[in-house]
Amino acid sequence: MKMDDSHDPRIRRADVPSAEEYTVKETLDQWGTFEVFHQKSRGDHHSHVGCVHAPNPEIALLFAKEQYARRMKCVNLWVVRTADITASSYEDAEMFEPATDKSYREAFGYKNKHLIKKYKEEQAQAKKEG
Amino acid sequence: MNFDAIKELLYRLADDDLIMGHRNSEWTGLGPILEEDIAFSSMAQDAVGHAQAYYIILHQLLQEPAPDTIAFARHHSEFRSCHLVEHPIGGYAFSLVRHALYDTAKSIRLEALSNSSFRPLSNLAQKIGREQRYHQLHAETWLRQLGNSTQEAKTRLQNGLNEAYPLAFSLFEPTLYHDAMVDTGLQISEAELEAQWMEKVQALVLASGLQLPEIEDKTVAYGGRYGKHTAFLPPMLEEMTEVFVIDPQATW
Numbered sequence: 001m002k003m004d005d006s007h008d009p010r011i012r013r014a015d016v017p018s019a020e021e022y023t024v025k026e027t028l029d030q031w032g033t034f035e036v037f038h039q040k041s042r043g044d045h046h047s048h049v050g051c052v053h054a055p056n057p058e059i060a061l062l063f064a065k066e067q068y069a070r071r072m073k074c075v076n077l078w079v080v081r082t083a084d085i086t087a088s089s090y091e092d093a094e095m096f097e098p099a100t101d102k103s104y105r106e107a108f109g110y111k112n113k114h115l116i117k118k119y120k121e122e123q124a125q126a127k128k129e130g
Numbered sequence: 131m132n133f134d135a136i137k138e139l140l141y142r143l144a145d146d147d148l149i150m151g152h153r154n155s156e157w158t159g160l161g162p163i164l165e166e167d168i169a170f171s172s173m174a175q176d177a178v179g180h181a182q183a184y185y186i187i188l189h190q191l192l193q194e195p196a197p198d199t200i201a202f203a204r205h206h207s208e209f210r211s212c213h214l215v216e217h218p219i220g221g222y223a224f225s226l227v228r229h230a231l232y233d234t235a236k237s238i239r240l241e242a243l244s245n246s247s248f249r250p251l252s253n254l255a256q257k258i259g260r261e262q263r264y265h266q267l268h269a270e271t272w273l274r275q276l277g278n279s280t281q282e283a284k285t286r287l288q289n290g291l292n293e294a295y296p297l298a299f300s301l302f303e304p305t306l307y308h309d310a311m312v313d314t315g316l317q318i319s320e321a322e323l324e325a326q327w328m329e330k331v332q333a334l335v336l337a338s339g340l341q342l343p344e345i346e347d348k349t350v351a352y353g354g355r356y357g358k359h360t361a362f363l364p365p366m367l368e369e370m371t372e373v374f375v376i377d378p379q380a381t382w
Contacts, residue, residue, distance in 0.1 A: 009369055010156050030163075052165050055275075062271055063165035065264060066172045 034060035035085065036068050037078035046078050057081070132314055135307035136248055137192055138210070139316055142305050142355060143239075144184035145211035148201060149363070150232055151177030152370050156219050173229075173265050180258050187250050202374035206357075206364045212300035213351035216363045223286035224293055226276070230269035230334065231298040235327045237266045242323060247315035270334060277338030284339060291335070292343045299324070300351035 006012055031053045037046035049068045054060035060079040069077060154174035161167025185197035194200060214232065219225045240262055243255035276283040302324040305311075312319045335342050353359065 008159075010160065014160055053163065054165070058271055059275065062268055063169060066169040067165060070172055 031055045033082040034064070034079040035082050036060075036064040037080070038068055038072070038074055039076040039078075040073055041075055046076070051082060052079070054079075131248070132307065132310050132316075133192060135310040135314065135316060136251075137188065137194065138305050138307050139311055140184045140188050140192075140251070142210040143243075144181040144188070144200075145209045146215055146232075146301070147177045147184070147236075148181035149209070149211040149366070150215040151175070151179075151181060152366065153215060153217075153219055154225065154229070157222075157225065162222055169268060170225075170229075173268065176261055176265070180261075183254055183258070187254065191250060198374070199378075202371045203378060206359055206367055208357060209359065209363065209367075210305065210355055210357070211359075211363075212303060212354040213360050214294070214297040214300050216354070216360050216366065217294075217297065218362055220293070221286065221290070223276075223283075224290040226269070226272055227287060227290035228294045228298075229265075230273050231294055231331065232301070233262070233265045233269050234330050234334065235298070235301045235323070237262050238326050238330065239317075239323055242318045245315075246317055251316070273334060273338045273340075277340050287338070288340050291340055295343055296345055297351045299345070299348040300354055302327070303349070303352045303355045305355040 033051045034054050034057065035051050036049050038049045039046045052060055052063040052067055054063055057079055061077060064077050064079055068074075151174045154177065155171060157167065158171040158174070159167065161170055181201070182197050185194075185200045188194035188200065189196055195203075214228065217228075237259070240255045240259040244252055244259060246252040246255065273287065277287055302320040304320045308320060311317050317323075332342065
């Protein structure tokens with residue numbers, strides 16, 4: 001389709017070259033990527049939300065703000081060069097699987113709710129008695 | 131309260147943002163790269179939102195027509211926008227430089243308006259000022275980085291600056307009732323705003339490795355505040371109002 005035929009007046013004005021005139025761009029000639037981490041409120045963890053293409057960290061922050069913080073509440077952003085991240089290999093994923101029961105390492109393994117309740121009652125009682 | 135002066139001021143503030151926002155929105159889908167396209171479009175949308183907020187004050191407190199009617203149903207001679215914002219988007223370098231000149235002026239103006247004697251305006255200026263911080267950061271970062279990169283980038287920016295800078299003085303063309311606005315504390319004088327702007331622009335241009343062109347006559351692009359516009363505005367308005375005029379009574 002010729003660009004002159006576009007319904008969008010901006011495209012007609014833009015003097016976009018026709019398909020035959022396009023020069024094919026080299027593969028991966030674009031900027032590298034930065035991973036974006038977003039913090040909802042002070043004290044919260046920064047959570048990974050995605051990535052942006054950028055030539056350097058300063059521009060990456062500019063882009064991250066509009067890409068990832070224009071809808072959700074945000075107080076702080078981090079950007080990290082994707083290339084600077086060292087990741088484990090999926091081939092090693094088995095190492096994360098426990099061979100024996102390790103539920104004692106998990107929070108629900110501790111039966112202590114009744115202790116907390118008892119402590120709170122004692123505190124309340126002590127307060128009452130002054 | 132001098133309501134004529136308040137109305138004049140609100141129209142002038144709103145019309146600059148509406149026209150600038152619409153112009154910059156013309157980059158949507160055509161921006162240099164995806165992320166920048168989104169950022170630039172988002173800021174254009176912000177500017178239109180700012181215009182709407184001023185129109186709402188005009189409508190709710192000053193008995194002017196509804197915001198959509200003000201934005202889409204006026205003749206070009208009723209617009210109070212300056213010449214800088216009317217010019218076509220040109221190349222991306224021109225648009226970036228214009229964005230820097232415009233938003234630097236807007237930041238300074240909003241800060242001054244935060245102390246306006248008209249409370250609805252001072253409240254709104256403080257609110258818009260928060261969003262404006264990003265616009266300012268975006269403009270300054272790009273100018274500084276591109277200006278200090280390759281010779282091609284530098285030449286393109288310098289050409290953009292040579293074109294946009296003389297037009298930018300139209301931002302400070304005193305409006306009707308200007309002296310009354312100053313006397314009643316609505317805003318500080320245009321001359322004072324211009325001086326603050328010049329100082330900031332000089333610093334930014336220096337940090338970007340560019341040079342400010344010599345200006346012989348600051349009034350070459352005057353006229354917009356009195357409804358005298360360039361030939362660029364009428365076709366832009368025609369395009370902007372194309373859908374609205376099909377059925378002005380339609381509810382959206």
